[in-house]
Amino acid sequence: MKKTIINIFAMTGITLVALSMIAFFYNATMLCLNTVFQALGVNILIYSGIKLISKLEISLSLLETGIKLIYTILLVIVFGYFFSWYDNLPFPVLIAFTVFILIICELLDMLNLKIKIKEINDLIGNDI
Amino acid sequence: MRLIMKENRELTEPEVTIEYNELSGSVKRVSDYVKSVDANITCKKENEEYSVPACEIYYMESVDKKGFIYTKSDVYQTAHRLVELEKRLSGAGFVRVSRSAVINVEKLKGIKNLPNSKLEAILINDERICVNRNYLNDIRDVLIRRNRL
Numbered sequence: 001m002k003k004t005i006i007n008i009f010a011m012t013g014i015t016l017v018a019l020s021m022i023a024f025f026y027n028a029t030m031l032c033l034n035t036v037f038q039a040l041g042v043n044i045l046i047y048s049g050i051k052l053i054s055k056l057e058i059s060l061s062l063l064e065t066g067i068k069l070i071y072t073i074l075l076v077i078v079f080g081y082f083f084s085w086y087d088n089l090p091f092p093v094l095i096a097f098t099v100f101i102l103i104i105c106e107l108l109d110m111l112n113l114k115i116k117i118k119e120i121n122d123l124i125g126n127d128i
Numbered sequence: 129m130r131l132i133m134k135e136n137r138e139l140t141e142p143e144v145t146i147e148y149n150e151l152s153g154s155v156k157r158v159s160d161y162v163k164s165v166d167a168n169i170t171c172k173k174e175n176e177e178y179s180v181p182a183c184e185i186y187y188m189e190s191v192d193k194k195g196f197i198y199t200k201s202d203v204y205q206t207a208h209r210l211v212e213l214e215k216r217l218s219g220a221g222f223v224r225v226s227r228s229a230v231i232n233v234e235k236l237k238g239i240k241n242l243p244n245s246k247l248e249a250i251l252i253n254d255e256r257i258c259v260n261r262n263y264l265n266d267i268r269d270v271l272i273r274r275n276r277l
Contacts, residue, residue: 057227057260061245114241116264121238123271 004047010108011043012036015101022089022097038083046072065106073098129154157219157273164220169213171197171204178204182220186251187231188213200253223270225249225259233270 016039020031049071058064076098080086085094136143144162148155168179184199188210195206195213206213214222214230221233237250239259247259249267259267 054262057262065245110245113247113261113264116268117239117241117247120264120268120271123268123275124233124236124238 160219
């Protein structure tokens, strides 16, 4: 549970930093408080959905990644409509931004995985 | 905890006696481990019944709702469900690595990360079992508990 909360807040932090960079590019000077909570809410749903998809244990890893990507993009599109994100951010930019965040999270996940595997192999006493 | 081992050739099988001043968590762990290690699983091979000791099992798998037990060089079929076997042998170092496989960490040589983002467990007989990343924490925890014993 603790790890889940940390991961969600980390994703939200990365989202807000990336969003700030895009906003800066569009000459914006501030982010609204609403945006922070919207980002947190959407990240909670994204993280929960991705966890559920992982539990399905789909044998083809590319297919699993594709499903996660489609799920995330659909979620962002739906919430973008409800929170009027398209008023301030072009649709292609929002999608590219979503994919970028996912790539960052996937890279962090891969790094975490390597650390865990090394830890396990060290406990066994073998270097594979 | 002190470990005292004594050879006694008069015994017909190994005997484990645990002396304790207090039934602590670590004493219970040692007791559970000994009970599980000595467990035998009833299974079948070519219509004959066998009782396979847990320490000889490399891994267990569920395929088409049938349970299979793999030792170094044999495969047996079992009527027990994988969930049941996993629970019964968890104290002996058996851990789930995917929805359909449970391995004995005593037979684990290592975990390998494959280029296609898949993971596989390599056993000491060089057999390879697919591992789902969701179970890595469990594998690590079992190894930590084993190393503490």
